Amino acid sequence: MKLVTSLGAGAAFWLSSALTGATAQDLNVLCGVDKDWCLTMEAAFEQTTGLDVAMARRSTGEILEQIRDEKDDPQVDVWWGGTGDTHLQAAAEGLLEPYRPAHTGDALPWAQNFYQLSGGTASGVYAGALGFAYNSSVLTGNGLKAPSCWKDLTDPRYLGLVQLANPNSSGTAYTFLATLVQLLGEDEAIRYLAALAHNISHFTTSGAAPVKAAARGETGIGISFIHDAVTQQQAGAPLVIVAPCEGTGYEIGAVSIVKGAKHLQAARRFVNYSMSPEGQATGTASGQNQIPSNARAALPPAAPDISLIRMVDYDFATFGSPEQRRRLLDRFDKEVLGNSSPVVTQ
Missing domain, CATH: 3.40.190.10 (Periplasmic binding protein-like II)
Incomplete structure (x- = not known):
């Protein structure tokens, strides 16, 4: 698949x-x-x-x-x-x-x-495929090195410059959560998200909103599906699109x-x-x-040519089950949202 x-x-x-x-x-x-x-x-x-x-x-x-x-x-x-x-x-x-x-x-x-x-x-x-995009003007203006991996996004230098949707409302963000679990294991994925949350300015409702915010220069990095970033790039936004080095999931x-x-x-x-x-x-x-x-x-x-992207063998059967979704979202709410300060917006 x-x-x-x-x-x-x-x-x-x-x-x-x-x-x-x-x-x-x-x-x-x-x-x-x-x-x-x-x-x-x-x-x-x-x-x-x-x-x-x-x-x-x-x-x-x-x-x-x-x-x-x-x-x-x-x-x-x-x-x-x-x-x-x-x-x-x-x-x-x-x-x-x-x-x-x-x-x-x-x-x-x-x-x-x-x-x-x-x-x-x-x-x-x-x-x-899932990935992220950064606004080259925003990062250059802040004197920041460009990220190339998921792990880079937890760097404290990106404080307040990352946006991600809330997986309770966004299928994109739930795909991100499930992808991290498959890449890192569940406990490590939750720890990663808790660290990432310190850099996130807003948890949006819509999955495409973070990359649209990056396109407008309202944030430095938006986590979203790559095709949504391509659309913004085609419209003239100074976005650089990244397929993370560790691999990624897809929808x-x-x-x-x-x-x-x-x-x-x-x-x-x-x-x-x-x-x-x-x-x-x-x-x-x-x-x-x-x-x-x-x-x-x-x-x-x-x-995007997904044949060139390192992909996880995404387990739709497991992560498409109501029980697994509810359990992971409960952990996200308690261990990520519960220990961070970003606001939730549209």
């Missing part, structure tokens, strides 16, 4: 739905990817199908909690995007509807493996139908579209750089 459309009307409708909680007649989707991709996907799907979609962007952990809270009366039909281990947790809790998308046969091996692992309830849409972003979805047929059409070459092309169209799961989909020109 180691691996358009005009957005004006769609943007206005998406913002209205997100702020007011309005429910569309045809389909309700929670989106776990970057907002620009949410908007592009919504507009493209509506144009292709004629269906009316209400789509709101949330962090992965927030989506999981909402689906849990609404399990007796689901208000959401589709969960699209976000790290696959949280989709697996939802599958293990019986919150997802089994479905085999029309394009499953075109999926790359890692996506087919993920589908089997989910019991046929979640499909892999894209993949991306499989997924799509799932919520069990008890009120618009099941429309939900199936959305999942089919998200797995098609046309649906996956909306990522590139919105400036995203994840690796698509459909073998017939075009690879974004700036997508």
Whole structure:
């Protein structure tokens, strides 16, 4: 497993739905990817199908909690995007509807493996490696040497210059936590995070927020998925992207139908579209750089070559279990957040 459309009307409708909680007649989707991709996907799907979609962007952990809270009366039909281990947790809790998308046969091996692992309830849409990016101007201005490894980020000279999301809300940060456990062992990973926390200025809600803050020069180093850093770099930010020397983990972003979805047929059409070459092309169209799961989909020109990155053999089965997630998050809250002073922001 180691691996358009005009957005004006769609943007206005998406913002209205997100702020007011309005429910569309045809389909309700929670989106776990970057907002620009949410908007592009919504507009493209509506144009292709004629269906009316209400789509709101949330962090992965927030989506999981909402689906849990609404399990007796689901208000959401589709969960699209976000790290696959949280989709697996939802599958293990019986919150997802089994479905085999029309394009499953075109999926790359890692996506087919993920589908089997989910019991046929979640499909892999894209993949991306974890890493960090530093703002060269910020580091140079502070007279700091550039980091190249995870261990470098605990150097006291980076005090207040690192940002990471909170793994309770962010699938990206939970992937980071699980990656460290697989690289270092659990106790050493927690000790590392406790040391890192002294350098962290903010624990954000969104996994992409740290690298966006680094791109704006609001922090020196942002821990995130590499494809999110590439997007910021393409926009002109003075970011240098690092695949850490010790190795790193990766995500499989997924799509799932919520069990008890009120618009099941429309939900199936959305999942089919998200797995098609046309649906996956909306990522590139919105400036995203994840690796698509459909073998017939075009690879974004700036997508990172993960074959050149030292990767852990990420254990989705273990770290996608609700019990393991809860236990690790409890340790994080007690031993990392409980002994540090950074604030939590959006």
